[in-house]
Amino acid sequence: MSTVVLLAALAVSLGLVVLLWQRQRSETRRLRERLDAATLELQHVQTTFSRFAPQEVVDRVIARGAAIEAEKREVTVLFADLVDFTRMSERLDPDVLVRILNEYFARITRVISDHRGHVAKFLGDGLMALFGAVERNPWQANDAVHAALGMRDMLEHYNRELRRQELPELRVGIGIHCGVAVAGVIGTHELMEFTVIGSPVNLASRVERLTRVHGVDILVTAAVRAKLDPRFMLRELSPVDAPGVSEPVVTFAVEGFELAPAVRVMSHGS
């Protein structure tokens, strides 16, 4: 009799142990699922962040907070702005306008990132992109001008699509300049951005405005030209005054890129 009781008690104990073990396992599984969900959420936040700053900067901010050191470095700055967009925006339905703009920004960002640049900020219908701001890049001037040519090609394709949809075409003006600027995370604790500040940024912005004066789509400064692969076909333009710049600004229109290695700088207006 006592053996039967003992065996029954043993069986009950064993059952309890198995039950507890199973509960423990399901609890562990549940916790792991929650942890996975939290990790995914964190990754999502990180990806969202990386749309606004290079991954390298995101990592640094996550690791050390906003207090990452600003530094002076050689950067190439590209400004791109849509020409006559304000007039276009007055004629279009806001939803259509936003759709056109978002698609344009998506495509242009891809072109810039394919050429090792990153979009530092969107400015209404324009943007500022940086090359060499995060990683050292001795080929940044070439990258920026290749990106500009890529943007020209991209726009040609996009305009074909817009024409098919009977929508107005886009035109872009691009200005590129290079020099030493301060790169870092700037802003308040609530709103910060990775950007560069300094005269190269201002001049690049002015050069972009000069595309309207010269009636061309891509302009580079003499500083950029000095660093370019000779296969870029450039046309030197007459110096013109630009607001906030003491000397008239000499710029070069970018005509294209040729595979034969030859210096192609033509004289004024030719």
Add this chain to the structure above:
Amino acid sequence: MAPLQAIEWEDCLLEPVRNPQAERYVRRTLRMVPHAARFFLDSPWIVRAVVRFDLSQVRLAYVRPDLAELIALVVSQENACRYCYAATRSVLKILGLPEERIRRLEDDMLLADLGRPEKAALEFARRVSRATPLASGLDAEPLLEAGYGVDAIKEITFLAALNVYYNRIATLPALPTAPMEELAEHWYMKMLRPLAARFLRARRKPGRPERLSEEHRTGPFAEFVLALDGLPAAAPLRLLIDDALSSPVLSRRAKALVFAVVGRGLACPVSEREAYRLLQEEGLRPEQVDTILANLSSAELDPVERVIVPFARETIWYRPVQVQRRAREIRERLSREQFIELIGVAALANAICRLSAAIDLARNSPPTTVQ
């Protein structure tokens, strides 16, 4: 840093090959043919590198094998090498590290349950791998404070550089990751895990400090090799560099150009200077090299170099899927042998620049006496 599943990865650009002679050589030394080696069996020097730098062959004099594995994990994660990352994860699991601990380490190394010296070592390895800019002796100060000696730090630098090499060997041709990701999850591996762990541990024998022999003290990129003098890894590194440069598949000039481009991109003056010297030996004047490096092109380049030079630049900083797409573009323009050799040389060029911190440390500290 990307988690494993989030790393985009292209289809593999290489087919595995059979080469019974090479397989016998690898199996004889390592007692198995690693999965990655099967894709490179037709490149004798890469196969020899796989053997020489397997952790069972290159003895570590200062760094414990478990820390070496964690360095591999951190550097692979940093380089977003899905292949090496998965392989290291699997090895750690087989060795008995619980999934939770691996995850904690991946999520935030600073919060992982590691001691201060380990955290300092991993942070330094990450810094060496990241190279924005290249790590220097100054970056090693937290390790000195944590109690590491100079030679131990040099060995950590070497391990980070070695993983940079492996990461590129696996990433550039997009080696298939599934076998590595599933390795520890197979039912038979779960059953045999204790045995496999014993096998892995038994292969890792600690090394002793070793001085370089006279014949290994000179040669191309000697400064990097000499910086590791005292470590068992120094002599195999010398052999690897010599092997890579003497392989006849790509010209010595083409390979020196790869070193020059990578040295320029990473701002590594030692590597760039040495590459210039090699290129001068090959008949290129410094101003010709200047032009090539400024534009990554020149009329001086032959058709193969025209493909190789711009690609070398792509191997410095990249997103895996981006560099793999570029690799696919050039794959058609090179023979399989040339493509493989380019991968190996680009990986080596990137790795040796990472040894700059060791050069810095060697310059600023007296050589250790080795008994």
